[in-house]
Amino acid sequence: MIGVIQFPGSCDERDALDAVKRVAEGRLVWHEETDLSDLDGVIVPGGFSYGDYLRAGAIARFSPAMEVVSRFAANGGAVLGICNGFQVLCEAGLLPGALLPNQGLRFICRQVGLVAEDFKGPFGSGIEPGDLLSIPVKHMSGRYFAPDDELDRMGTNGQIAFRYATGDNPNGSVRDIAGVVNEAGNVLGLMPHPEHAVDPLTGSDDGLALFRALVGAPQATAA
Amino acid sequence: MRAKVLIRPKEGILDPQGKAVERALPALGFEGVHDVRIGRLVELETDDPSKLDALCEKLLANPLIEEFEVELEQ
Numbered sequence: 001m002i003g004v005i006q007f008p009g010s011c012d013e014r015d016a017l018d019a020v021k022r023v024a025e026g027r028l029v030w031h032e033e034t035d036l037s038d039l040d041g042v043i044v045p046g047g048f049s050y051g052d053y054l055r056a057g058a059i060a061r062f063s064p065a066m067e068v069v070s071r072f073a074a075n076g077g078a079v080l081g082i083c084n085g086f087q088v089l090c091e092a093g094l095l096p097g098a099l100l101p102n103q104g105l106r107f108i109c110r111q112v113g114l115v116a117e118d119f120k121g122p123f124g125s126g127i128e129p130g131d132l133l134s135i136p137v138k139h140m141s142g143r144y145f146a147p148d149d150e151l152d153r154m155g156t157n158g159q160i161a162f163r164y165a166t167g168d169n170p171n172g173s174v175r176d177i178a179g180v181v182n183e184a185g186n187v188l189g190l191m192p193h194p195e196h197a198v199d200p201l202t203g204s205d206d207g208l209a210l211f212r213a214l215v216g217a218p219q220a221t222a223a
Numbered sequence: 224m225r226a227k228v229l230i231r232p233k234e235g236i237l238d239p240q241g242k243a244v245e246r247a248l249p250a251l252g253f254e255g256v257h258d259v260r261i262g263r264l265v266e267l268e269t270d271d272p273s274k275l276d277a278l279c280e281k282l283l284a285n286p287l288i289e290e291f292e293v294e295l296e297q
Contacts, residue, residue: 054282054283055285058282059282062282091285097287098285098287098288100236100237100288101239101240102239103237103239104239105240105243145236145287145288146287147287172237172239
């Protein structure tokens with residue numbers, strides 16, 4: 001069972017749930033829920049949790065469900081953060097770095113090319129390093145940032161998961177980074193929306209691989 | 224006690240808002256303005272000012288990308 005967290009202001013939780021249901025069972029998890037013991041994996045979806053007040057993701061990280069998700073991740077549970085979910089996971093300290101307002105100060109909504117890196121953890125199963133995925137982005141604050149020494153460390157440790165294809169960096173992210181994993185590899189965050197790329201009818205089903213990987217990830221208990 | 228917290232982008236972090244304002248100024252006849260940086264001001268009332276720094280580090284600012292300054296009003 002995959003749980004998709006729903007905050008006030010989330011807007012992609014139903015698409016994420018639909019994507020999950022193409023490969024496994026799933027359910028929505030209201031942000032005040034604290035019993036996540038039935039879950040084998042968690043998605044923190046896109047949207048504008050708590051209106052993105054203060055900074056994107058800054059307030060959602062303190063919600064009761066996120067405290068449980070933090071423990072779940074520490075126990076090795078697989079967590080996928082998409083867009084606003086990526087911002088929440090960075091603010092919560094589950095992923096390194098931060099997401100800043102886009103360099104061009106505009107909301108961007110378009111298909112981008114993503115190049116998969118050789119990264120650690122369960123999310124790389126079904127994707128080969130160098131694979132090119134076509135997945136849409138839609139965000140205002142997607143400029144990934146981490147200090148240079150941290151980025152070097154992450155590179156050595158296999159924590160850079162996806163980069164925007166050459167010339168396709170939409171937001172000024174440092175080193176073209178579109179997605180990263182934590183040190184253990186069980187938490188993945190990315191700005192592009194794999195849940196909007198699960199059916200050839202909408203241009204691409206390249207996003208499905210990540211949901212299959214989430215479902216196939218090693219189990220942990222959501223304490 | 225009333226306090227003001229000033230939060231600004233850390234040095235070295237690109238501030239596109241500041242850049243946009245900087246570029247707009249000459250068009251309005253304001254020459255010679257450089258290094259515009261845009262931050263946030265948070266005003267609050269607190270019973271325990273000793274906790275302000277911790278509160279800023281935990282929520283009001285993200286220390287990775289922002290720096291803050293606390294100003295107490297007597």
